[in-house]
Amino acid sequence: MSMISRELVQECKQRLLRIKEDTLNRVKASHREHTLIDKMSGDEIDQAVAQLAENSFLVNQDRLRHLLFEVENALARIQKNQYGICEETQEPIEPERLLAIPYTRLSIEGAELREAMTKKYARY
Numbered sequence: 001m002s003m004i005s006r007e008l009v010q011e012c013k014q015r016l017l018r019i020k021e022d023t024l025n026r027v028k029a030s031h032r033e034h035t036l037i038d039k040m041s042g043d044e045i046d047q048a049v050a051q052l053a054e055n056s057f058l059v060n061q062d063r064l065r066h067l068l069f070e071v072e073n074a075l076a077r078i079q080k081n082q083y084g085i086c087e088e089t090q091e092p093i094e095p096e097r098l099l100a101i102p103y104t105r106l107s108i109e110g111a112e113l114r115e116a117m118t119k120k121y122a123r124y
Contacts, residue, residue, distance in 0.1 A: 003092040004084040012102040013078055019102070020071045027064050030057060067103075074103040086110035 034057045042050075077083040084093050088110030097104055106114060 004095065004098070008095055008098060009078060009083055012083070012098050013075070015099070015102045016071050016074050016078075020068065020075075023064055023067050023071065027061065027068075030060060030064070033057075070103040070105075073105075088113050 034054070074083065084098055085091070086093050086107040086109070087105045089107055091107060091109070093104060093107045093110075097108060
């Protein structure tokens with residue numbers, strides 16, 4: 001953490017906590033809305049619409065779960081004094097990137113390297 005300023009880490013921590021709170025609220029609201037949908041009543045069209053809504057709900061919940069995982073992971077890195085270091089390059093992540101995406105694990109260069117490796121091995 002000595003590579004990035006304490007003020008930046010504190011700002012990012014506050015942003016992470018806000019993201020976490022907002023995400024948890026979205027999970028709860030989405031779950032409440034989902035439980036109100038009657039999946040077994042109506043004709044075939046109503047049931048099909050209910051199934052599409054359930055699929056959309058599950059996809060959304062998965063995205064929110066992944067976001068919560070990343071936020072918790074970033075908060076843990078702050079606790080361990082490992083926050084702001086790119087997993088690929090082991091260099092400090094750009095302050096602007098941390099402020100924009102406080103849960104990121106990769107610098108811009110690290111993200112490009114990872115994407116290039118993914119593309120390279122995705123062909124096979």
